[in-house]
Amino acid sequence: MNSLPFDTNLANPDLMPDQKGPPHDLFRQWRERDPVHWNPPPENYVPVMPGASLRQGFWVLTRYQDVAEVSRDQKLFSSHEGSPIIWDFEPDRLLMQQAGMMGMPHEQHLAMKRLVMPPFGPKPIEAFEPEIRRVAKQIIDDVAGRGECEFVFDVASRLPVFTFCKIMGIPEDYRERVFRLGNALADTENPKGYGEGGEEEEGMAVFQLFALSEELCEQKRAEPDGSILSSLIHEEVDGEKLTQDQINMFFIVVAIAGHETTRGSAVHFIRLMNEHPDQYEIVKSDPEKYLPNAIDEVLRHSPPVVKFRRTVTRDTEIGGQPVKQGDKIYLSYPAANRDPAVFEDPDRFDILRENAGRHLSFGTGPHVCLGSRLARLQLKALLTEIITRIPDIRPAGELEAPLRSIWFNTIMNMPVTFTPERA
Numbered sequence: 001m002n003s004l005p006f007d008t009n010l011a012n013p014d015l016m017p018d019q020k021g022p023p024h025d026l027f028r029q030w031r032e033r034d035p036v037h038w039n040p041p042p043e044n045y046v047p048v049m050p051g052a053s054l055r056q057g058f059w060v061l062t063r064y065q066d067v068a069e070v071s072r073d074q075k076l077f078s079s080h081e082g083s084p085i086i087w088d089f090e091p092d093r094l095l096m097q098q099a100g101m102m103g104m105p106h107e108q109h110l111a112m113k114r115l116v117m118p119p120f121g122p123k124p125i126e127a128f129e130p131e132i133r134r135v136a137k138q139i140i141d142d143v144a145g146r147g148e149c150e151f152v153f154d155v156a157s158r159l160p161v162f163t164f165c166k167i168m169g170i171p172e173d174y175r176e177r178v179f180r181l182g183n184a185l186a187d188t189e190n191p192k193g194y195g196e197g198g199e200e201e202e203g204m205a206v207f208q209l210f211a212l213s214e215e216l217c218e219q220k221r222a223e224p225d226g227s228i229l230s231s232l233i234h235e236e237v238d239g240e241k242l243t244q245d246q247i248n249m250f251f252i253v254v255a256i257a258g259h260e261t262t263r264g265s266a267v268h269f270i271r272l273m274n275e276h277p278d279q280y281e282i283v284k285s286d287p288e289k290y291l292p293n294a295i296d297e298v299l300r301h302s303p304p305v306v307k308f309r310r311t312v313t314r315d316t317e318i319g320g321q322p323v324k325q326g327d328k329i330y331l332s333y334p335a336a337n338r339d340p341a342v343f344e345d346p347d348r349f350d351i352l353r354e355n356a357g358r359h360l361s362f363g364t365g366p367h368v369c370l371g372s373r374l375a376r377l378q379l380k381a382l383l384t385e386i387i388t389r390i391p392d393i394r395p396a397g398e399l400e401a402p403l404r405s406i407w408f409n410t411i412m413n414m415p416v417t418f419t420p421e422r423a
Contacts, residue, residue, distance in 0.1 A: 006033075009310055010330065010406065011042040011054050011086075017401040022306055022334035022409055024166060024347065031062040031247060031335060036321035039330065049204065051093035053383055058086060058309070058328035059318070062335035064342045064360065068321050070310055070329055072365035077310035077329060079367055086309045086330060086406070100249030109366065111237045116250070119167050120370050125377060128166075135162050136381035144389055144421035148396065151414045156266040157183060157385075159378050160259045168254065169227020177212065181205045182259045185252070206252060213251040214244060255386040256373075261362075262375045264304025264410040265295070269383055271411070274351055274394050279351045287387050294351035295379050300359035301349050303333045306409050308363065334409065336360045390418040
């Protein structure tokens with residue numbers, strides 16, 4: 001890995017594959033010398049989807065305190081103005097982004113959160129745990145006797161898809177379709193990520209998921225069932241029914257957020273435990289005791305989602321740096337998670353780190369991830385099965401480079417081998 005020039009542009013989707021992950025050396029330089037760093041618009045940017053470009057540069061935050069404070073102040077740093085996505089959208093596409101829960105005006109977002117929050121509370125999650133554990137066991141049952149598998153799709157992707165479908169009220173016969181489209185959606189910045197129709201707009205995964213959402217909504221309108229999707233259709237937010245676009249965007253957000261975070265973290269867990277066998281020995285010695293903190297350390301060290309955006313609503317300062325109304329702010333979670341002001345020796349992977357849980361990989365403030373508790377439960381269930389049944393699991397050969405993306409730090413293919421479990 002080469003040291004990067006100080007003026008490296010974060011909008012280059014080849015950056016993470018080339019660096020084999022987030023550019024931590026670059027973040028270190030910026031944090032020390034220019035912690036609120038101006039990233040100009042890239043030259044010759046190729047749009048990743050119709051109606052999205054990168055005409056405007058953005059400020060990159062690399063200090064933990066700055067990322068946390070900006071995340072918590074929706075009045076001054078909005079997720080609605082300009083959307084929570086770093087790209088610049090044409091007006092019709094911007095309206096679509098603002099229809100989603102993450103891009104709604106602040107008060108509407110809070111009302112929406114109250115509507116969808118109940119299934120993610122402590123008691124519902126506790127009641128859901130046996131089902132999560134049952135499915136995790138089945139996933140490992142399917143591969144344990146083989147001695148090898150492709151970990152991302154055979155193992156890591158399966159549980160979050162099941163969980164998403166269960167909570168949203170999606171029938172079992174739709175799950176393979178959700179599985180395929182969810183994986184394609186994460187791969188947006190590759191031409192092959194546009195779904196079955198190639199680069200034709202109607203073939204893009206996002207529009208196929210919209211169509212699936214609308215198909216399921218028709219079923220829920222006819223037969224309400226108490227699922228989240230049914231609640232979105234039949235209940236009101238601030239005295240009004242949600243539009244179909246708002247429901248579709250919520251469907252997309254939950255599909256990709258739950259899928260990508262859990263899948264990516266499971267993959268990074270296997271990678272990191274093989275890179276740090278001494279840490280893995282600790283986890284194996286008592287998974288019940290050590291696994292929860294190990295999961296948080298994986299999330300801190302290698303967050304699967306690397307950024308979100310806020311937009312400045314009036315002239316102000318961040319860490320002494322003046323910023324103007326309309327400026328875009330890039331919240332860098334990998335940089336914040338390795339801020340030495342918060343995490344001692346931050347580049348070290350240490351599953352016994354006392355404050356590992358302070359990571360910002362699930363965000364913070366009003367837009368903290370709804371499903372963080374559920375994600376941890378899924379990871380614990382799946383990784384417990386792996387550790388206790390196929391403990392010598394290891395990547396087979398050199399790891400594939402991370403996904404070509406400015407948004408996700410994830411590996412899309414990881415063949416693994418292990419001693420087959422006896423029947």
